[in-house]
Amino acid sequence: MHKITCPYCGERSEEEFKYAGPSHLERPIPASEVTDSQWAEYLFMRDNIKGISLERWGHIHGCSQYFNLIRNTVTHEIYGCYQMGEQPPEGWQKLGDKK
Amino acid sequence: MTSFRLPSKGRLNREKLISFTFDGKTYFGYEGDTIASALMANDVSVVGRSFKYHRPRGIMAAGAEEANAIAQLGTPPFEEPNVRMTTTAIQEGLTLKSVNCWPNAKYDLLAVTGILKRFFVAGFYYKVFKWPGWKFWSPMVRQMAGLGTIPKENDPSAYDHQYKHVDVLVVGAGPAGIRAALEHAKEDKQVLLVEQDHQIGGALLFEDAQIFNLSALKWIDAQKEKLQSHPNVTVMTRSTAVGYYDDNLLAVSERLTDHIDVNKVADTPREKLWHIRAQKVVLATGAIERPLVFSNNDLPGIMLASAIRTYVNRYEVSPGHKVVIATNNDDAYRTALCLQKAGVKVVALVDARQSPDGYLVHAVEDAGIEILKGHVVTEAKGQKRLSSVTVSPIDLSENVLSTMRFNLKCDLLGMSGGYSPVVHLHSQSGGKLRFDDCKLAFVPSLYVQDNECIGAANGYFELSDILSDVEPIHNSPIEALWDLPTEREDIRHAKRWVDFQHDVTSSDVNLAARENYTSVEHFKRYTTTGMAMDQGKTSNINALAILGQVTNRDIPEVGTTKFRPPYTPVTMGAFAGRKRGKLFKPIRYLALNSWHEAYDAVFDEYGIWTRPAYYKEDNETAQAAIEREVLHVRHAVGILDYSPLGKIDVRGKDAAEFLHKFYINNVKAMKVGVARYGLMLNEQATVMEDGVFSRLEEDHFWLTTTSGNAAMIAGWLDEWRQCEWPYLDVIVTPMTTGWGTISIQGPKSRKLLETLGLDIDFANEAFPHMTVRCTTLGSVEIRILRTSFTGELGYEVSMPSSYMRSMWEALLERGKELKVEPFGVEALLVMRTEKGYVHVGGDTDSATIPHDIGFGAMADRKKDDFIGQRSLTREAALQKNREQLVGLEVIGDKVLPVGGIIMANGYSAPPAPIEGRVTSSVYSPTLKKPVALGLVLNGYERMGEVINIYDFEGSYEAKITSTCFYDTKGELVHG
Numbered sequence A: 001m002h003k004i005t006c007p008y009c010g011e012r013s014e015e016e017f018k019y020a021g022p023s024h025l026e027r028p029i030p031a032s033e034v035t036d037s038q039w040a041e042y043l044f045m046r047d048n049i050k051g052i053s054l055e056r057w058g059h060i061h062g063c064s065q066y067f068n069l070i071r072n073t074v075t076h077e078i079y080g081c082y083q084m085g086e087q088p089p090e091g092w093q094k095l096g097d098k099k
Numbered sequence B: 001m002t003s004f005r006l007p008s009k010g011r012l013n014r015e016k017l018i019s020f021t022f023d024g025k026t027y028f029g030y031e032g033d034t035i036a037s038a039l040m041a042n043d044v045s046v047v048g049r050s051f052k053y054h055r056p057r058g059i060m061a062a063g064a065e066e067a068n069a070i071a072q073l074g075t076p077p078f079e080e081p082n083v084r085m086t087t088t089a090i091q092e093g094l095t096l097k098s099v100n101c102w103p104n105a106k107y108d109l110l111a112v113t114g115i116l117k118r119f120f121v122a123g124f125y126y127k128v129f130k131w132p133g134w135k136f137w138s139p140m141v142r143q144m145a146g147l148g149t150i151p152k153e154n155d156p157s158a159y160d161h162q163y164k165h166v167d168v169l170v171v172g173a174g175p176a177g178i179r180a181a182l183e184h185a186k187e188d189k190q191v192l193l194v195e196q197d198h199q200i201g202g203a204l205l206f207e208d209a210q211i212f213n214l215s216a217l218k219w220i221d222a223q224k225e226k227l228q229s230h231p232n233v234t235v236m237t238r239s240t241a242v243g244y245y246d247d248n249l250l251a252v253s254e255r256l257t258d259h260i261d262v263n264k265v266a267d268t269p270r271e272k273l274w275h276i277r278a279q280k281v282v283l284a285t286g287a288i289e290r291p292l293v294f295s296n297n298d299l300p301g302i303m304l305a306s307a308i309r310t311y312v313n314r315y316e317v318s319p320g321h322k323v324v325i326a327t328n329n330d331d332a333y334r335t336a337l338c339l340q341k342a343g344v345k346v347v348a349l350v351d352a353r354q355s356p357d358g359y360l361v362h363a364v365e366d367a368g369i370e371i372l373k374g375h376v377v378t379e380a381k382g383q384k385r386l387s388s389v390t391v392s393p394i395d396l397s398e399n400v401l402s403t404m405r406f407n408l409k410c411d412l413l414g415m416s417g418g419y420s421p422v423v424h425l426h427s428q429s430g431g432k433l434r435f436d437d438c439k440l441a442f443v444p445s446l447y448v449q450d451n452e453c454i455g456a457a458n459g460y461f462e463l464s465d466i467l468s469d470v471e472p473i474h475n476s477p478i479e480a481l482w483d484l485p486t487e488r489e490d491i492r493h494a495k496r497w498v499d500f501q502h503d504v505t506s507s508d509v510n511l512a513a514r515e516n517y518t519s520v521e522h523f524k525r526y527t528t529t530g531m532a533m534d535q536g537k538t539s540n541i542n543a544l545a546i547l548g549q550v551t552n553r554d555i556p557e558v559g560t561t562k563f564r565p566p567y568t569p570v571t572m573g574a575f576a577g578r579k580r581g582k583l584f585k586p587i588r589y590l591a592l593n594s595w596h597e598a599y600d601a602v603f604d605e606y607g608i609w610t611r612p613a614y615y616k617e618d619n620e621t622a623q624a625a626i627e628r629e630v631l632h633v634r635h636a637v638g639i640l641d642y643s644p645l646g647k648i649d650v651r652g653k654d655a656a657e658f659l660h661k662f663y664i665n666n667v668k669a670m671k672v673g674v675a676r677y678g679l680m681l682n683e684q685a686t687v688m689e690d691g692v693f694s695r696l697e698e699d700h701f702w703l704t705t706t707s708g709n710a711a712m713i714a715g716w717l718d719e720w721r722q723c724e725w726p727y728l729d730v731i732v733t734p735m736t737t738g739w740g741t742i743s744i745q746g747p748k749s750r751k752l753l754e755t756l757g758l759d760i761d762f763a764n765e766a767f768p769h770m771t772v773r774c775t776t777l778g779s780v781e782i783r784i785l786r787t788s789f790t791g792e793l794g795y796e797v798s799m800p801s802s803y804m805r806s807m808w809e810a811l812l813e814r815g816k817e818l819k820v821e822p823f824g825v826e827a828l829l830v831m832r833t834e835k836g837y838v839h840v841g842g843d844t845d846s847a848t849i850p851h852d853i854g855f856g857a858m859a860d861r862k863k864d865d866f867i868g869q870r871s872l873t874r875e876a877a878l879q880k881n882r883e884q885l886v887g888l889e890v891i892g893d894k895v896l897p898v899g900g901i902i903m904a905n906g907y908s909a910p911p912a913p914i915e916g917r918v919t920s921s922v923y924s925p926t927l928k929k930p931v932a933l934g935l936v937l938n939g940y941e942r943m944g945e946v947i948n949i950y951d952f953e954g955s956y957e958a959k960i961t962s963t964c965f966y967d968t969k970g971e972l973v974h975g
C-alpha cells in the first residue's frame, strides 16, 4: 500500500486514489482518419514497463484532482508528480539511477 | 510414561490448576502452560495426524513454527480451526479437537488406508487424480485431507481494524528488539514494539543466560521497567506482524480476549487487525531451528533441540526421560546441559562434525555426557513414540556414511540442523537475501524500504552478538548436513520427512528433481513443500538444500521462493473486522425512508439503495400489490420516490461542446428547455449509460443517469474533463444525494402537478413531452422534467432532498380527489418492460452497441467526435451476426425465466447452439399476459420467428417481436 503525495492535499494512502492508465496517451481523432491498427494501439496496446512509468492517478476520494505520477514499477519508488497537460521533468528517465 | 512435569521453579502458577479437554478427554495443567506443555505434562505423545498419510505426529516445536501440533479450538460458535498448541495458553473449560484424523489422534482409522501412500507422491494432484477426473476424486480426498474444519456457526464476537502511525516499529521483543526499542526511545521517537508471545523476552524466556550480573528473567524484568519509563514507547503483546507492504505499512494481528475466555463474547473485540505505518521498521524476528533429515524423523518424541529447552525451562515439563541429541552445530549442546541440569538423562550427543571444539562442546564433555563426534542419527524407531535411534559414523567431508550402525535407546530426540533467520517480513518488504556459507543460512542483504533486520533475524545467533553485557564464547562452525547419503539400502528406501505439515519427504524432492521441477517456484507447487498454514517455517531451507544437492547446484543458485503474507494465519474475523452483517457495506436509505416504512413499504436493495419494492395493502401477495400499483398508474396517477436517480449538473461556457463528446446525440443543437434521451458509450462503443438530459440554460445542462451509475458517470465525465479536455470551460457537479426526485406518472399526472400552484403552464403545448422547466416554490428550487419510464404521461420533479417530505405529502394531500397512490420500484420495472424501454446493464452487456438496441441510426448520423465513435466501425461492430434486443411474445402463460437460453432454430431441447438469452421478463397486468425482452442473434431480421427457450426448470416458446408491447404508437406520453 503506497503512500502517495497528492500535489493538492499532501501525503495520503493509496486507498484514496485511482490509477487511471498511462500518461501521455494520445487519443487519435477524427475517427474517419484513424486506421484500425492506430485505434487498436490506442485502445488496447500497453507497454508493460519495467522501471520508470509515467501514470495518471486521481485523488478520487480526496480532492478529485488528477495528476501525473512518476513511479518505478520495480522498486515501487515514487519520484514525484506533475500536473495534467504538463510534460515530465527533464531527465525523468534517469531518476532510478543510483546516486 | 515418557514426558513428565518437572519440579517447580516458579515459572508456572502451581496454585492454579486448570482443566481442559482434548479429543473428549479431560486433562489438567497450570496457569502459564500452553496446550502443548500441558499435554506433554499429561504424557500425551500423539497430538495429530499428518496431512496425507495420517501418520501419528507429536509436538516438534515450542513456537509459531510448530507444524504438527495444531487443533480445533473452542466450541461453536467460537471455535477456530488450526490453532497451534504451542502458542496457545490453556484456560479453564477449553475444548480442543485434533485435526486431520478420525475418531481421534491416537486411533486414526484413516491411517489404515495404507493404499494412500502409493498416491501421495510429489505432484500427486496432477498425476493420480487424472482418471476418471478430479471431480470423481475430490470428495474423497477432501474428506480425508485438509487441516481443521470450517466453523459452521457465525462467530458472535466483535473484530476490528485500527490504524496507527509511529516513528519506529520494532517487530519482536527478544533481546535485540528490546534493545532497539530502548535506543530509539532515547531519541524521543514514538516507538511501537510488537511481540507475538504474551510476554516480552524472546529466547531469554527459556535460555540459561547471564547478562552482566542478571539472570535472563531478571534482565527481562529490568527491561520491562525501562520500557515503561518511556512514555513514548508502546508495547503490544499477543500481536503478530503478519504482513509487510509498500511504504512501511505493516499488518499486525492482535489477539485481545482469547486468553481470557475463548468461549465468550467479550466487551472488547476478540481480535484487531492493525494497519501500522512507520517511518522506520526494525525487524527483530529471531530465528527458527531446522530439523534434521533422517528416516522416520516425524515420530512423536522427536523435537527441535531448542524446543526442549523451552519446555524444560519455561514450562517446567520434560518432553522425555532418556534423551539423545543430534546436531551439526554447537547450539544443541545447550540442550544437553539444560536437560542434565534438570535431572534428565542425556544418553548421548550425536554430532555429525568430526572435531567440534567450541566452548559448549567442552562444557558438555566436562559434564560427563557422551559425545559421538562424526556420527549421525540415521533412523528413528518406535510405535507412535520414539523408542530408539540408529546411529552411524559419517564422514561429512566426503559425504560417506559408514555401514556400521548401532542403536541407542531413548524416548526423546532433540535435533538441530542449524538456524534460519526469520526473514519473511524482510522478504515481503522487497528486501533481498544472500546465502551465508559460514552460517548456512539465508540472511538479509539488500533493503529497499526504510527498515533493518537485527539480531538473530540478521544471522547473529549468539546473545553476545546482541548485548555487550554478555561474555562472548567460542563456537565451532556449523557444518552442512542437509540429507543423509543414500548409498545404503536402508536409507534409500526410507521416508525422511522434509515438510512435516505437508508430508513431503526427501524422496519426493528427488522425484520432483528427476521430473525436472527444478525451478524453486515450480518445485514448491509440485511437491507442495512450504504450503499450508505453516508456510515452510522449518522445512523450506532443508528442501532447497536437498533440491540443490540432487540437481548439483549450490543453495544460492536454487534460491528461495517468494515469502508471502501472512506470516502466521490470520482469522477471517480479523480480516473482515466490522464489515459483516449490516455493516458489510454501507446501506443507503432514502430521505423519505421513515415515511415509506410507515406506509407499509416492502423494501429491497436496488444497487446501493434500499428502496420500496411495493407498498403492501392488507394481506395481498407481492404479485397482487405490484399489479395493483401498475394498473393504478395506468388508469389514474401514482408517485414514486425516484431519488436514487443519478443527477449531475454540467455548467460552463463549453458545457454543450463537452457533453457533445459523450452522448451519441447532437447535444450542441439542443435548445434551452429541451430534454433528450441520450446514450453514452465507452471507447469500445459499448453502451455504458442511458438517461434523460436537458439544457436548462445556454451554459447549463442537467443530466439524469441510471441510479447504479450515478457516481461512476460523474467520475467518468470529470476524468475526461481533467485529463483529455482540460481546456474546456466546464464544471461537473454530482448532486444525486443532495437532490431528491419524485416521479409522477399516469394520465392524471398533469392534473396532480397543477394542484401545486406553481408558476408553470402545464398545458401540453406549453410544456410538451421531453422538455424541462425550472421554478421556485417559496425559496426552494424545483426542476421538472416531462419524461416517462412507464409509457404514461409523466413528470420527474426534483428538489433539494430536505424538501422531499413536504413535497411528497403535499402531492398526496392535494391529489386525494385524483386518487393519487405511491408505487414502488417493481411496478416501474413492470411498466418499463411492457413498454420495451431498455435497461442498460440488464438488457445490454459488454458487447452491446447502440445498433443492437435500436439507436444505430442516431449514432451513425453524428459526424463530430464522441467517445466510442471510432469503435463503431470496427469489424466486430459492423458484422451482421450480432445479438440484438427484441421483444419476446410468450406462447403460453408461463413467465419466461430471466437468463433463459435461446436455442438455435430447429432445436427444441438442449444441447443446442445458443443464440441469445432472455434479459427482462414480467407478467404484464396491463396486457394480462407475460412479456419479455431478449438479446437474440440477428434478432432484427427474425421478426415473427418462433424460438425455443430453456432453463433448469423447463422449456418455453416465444415469438420474436418489436420491443414495445404497450401503446405501440407512443401516443400516451404526449397526452
Ligand SMILES: [Zn+2]
Pocket: A006, A007, A008, A009, A010, A059, A062, A063, A064, A065
Ligand atoms: Zn488531493
